[in-house]
Amino acid sequence: MSALVECVGLTKCYTNGVPAVAGLNLAIEKGHIVGLLGPNGSGKTTLIKMINGLLRPTEGAVLVNGKEPGVETKKVVSYLPERTYLEAQRTVADMLEFFEDFYEDFDPERAKEMLASLGIDPKARMKTLSKGTKEKVQLILVMSRRAELFILDEPIAGVDPAARDYIIRTIISNYNPEASVIICTHLISDIENILDDVVFIKQGQIVLQMSVDDIREKHGKTVDAYFREVFAC
Amino acid sequence: MAWEMDNGRPIYSQIVEKIQLRIISGYYPAGTKLPSVRDLAAEAGVNPNTMQKAFMELERSGLLTTMRTSGRIVTEDENMIKEIKETIAKQEIEQFFNKMREIGFSPEQTMNLAESVYKEDK
Incomplete structure (x- = not known):
């Protein structure tokens, strides 16, 4: 079985010379929901940006579907960045149109349905929305693509617990068995039950890749508790 | 939920x-x-x-x-469901007796206490 995402000796050095990602090896299979977990500054966002082709590796390679990140891979990767890039002056409906123009695999009906169930007015301008609502809109846009790989950088940090439950259910029910989801977050206990595997990243390297139930079976504790142990300060 | x-x-x-x-x-x-x-x-x-x-x-x-x-x-297979039901019920009862033993009740005392609580509830 070939991996959907493959990183080999992946390294990224910024100008200060310290590698943010240091010779990282990682394979993510199709149909898996993976939690990318690590403390602040461990290289999570740098890794994600390289998978998305927003940063170029200093050394090593990252392949998505066997290809280097570029036009072809962007067609199949749906990315939720940690900060919003949506135009403040535009309305939510404008954003839907924008996504529909931009991505062949965008499903506007699905997006409208999700906006309705979270009570978000499509006519509202982005700048009038609260921080949490903006995040919900952004996530709805990203999850409404029929992509092969979803990469969600901190998808639930800014939203209230009730919406969090809805979002988690959305991830489960929208997800197709051929697609993979990478979720990067600190809120481990909220998403632990929906993950297949967890990847622990520390100082730019993978220190553990294991299924959630294997961690629970081997260590007799939740992933959240195990994370606290591994990364104890 | x-x-x-x-x-x-x-x-x-x-x-x-x-x-x-x-x-x-x-x-x-x-x-x-x-x-x-x-x-x-x-x-x-x-x-x-x-x-x-x-x-x-x-x-x-x-x-x-x-x-x-x-x-x-x-x-x-209703028999199979019944068997599993009884197995689980027995496990629950054993656990209950163990817990009662930990707080100092013998099985007989536990039974007597259970009976009086059951009667009170009715």
Whole structure:
């Protein structure tokens, strides 16, 4: 079985010379929901940006579907960045149109349905929305693509617990068995039950890749508790 | 509302127990069809692959059977359901006796106390 995402000796050095990602090896299979977990500054966002082709590796390679990140891979990767890039002056409906123009695999009906169930007015301008609502809109846009790989950088940090439950259910029910989801977050206990595997990243390297139930079976504790142990300060 | 899960035990085995409980309590009666993996995963708030694993475990035990066209159904073997029900009930009772022993009640004292509490409730 070939991996959907493959990183080999992946390294990224910024100008200060310290590698943010240091010779990282990682394979993510199709149909898996993976939690990318690590403390602040461990290289999570740098890794994600390289998978998305927003940063170029200093050394090593990252392949998505066997290809280097570029036009072809962007067609199949749906990315939720940690900060919003949506135009403040535009309305939510404008954003839907924008996504529909931009991505062949965008499903506007699905997006409208999700906006309705979270009570978000499509006519509202982005700048009038609260921080949490903006995040919900952004996530709805990203999850409404029929992509092969979803990469969600901190998808639930800014939203209230009730919406969090809805979002988690959305991830489960929208997800197709051929697609993979990478979720990067600190809120481990909220998403632990929906993950297949967890990847622990520390100082730019993978220190553990294991299924959630294997961690629970081997260590007799939740992933959240195990994370606290591994990364104890 | 997502299903309540205990800390530190594999999620799939907790799902197995939960579905077992639903079957023996009659929530999913013998011979009826179960929701799809995806629907039940969404209800429980768990990964669909984990739900799939739990289903396979329940199939191995014979409690569920896969129909080629209509998904999974609960076994029609009422005796099997009854046996599992009794096994689980016995386990619960043993645990209860153990707990009572820890706080200093012998099985006889526990029985007497249980009887008087039961009468009071009525």
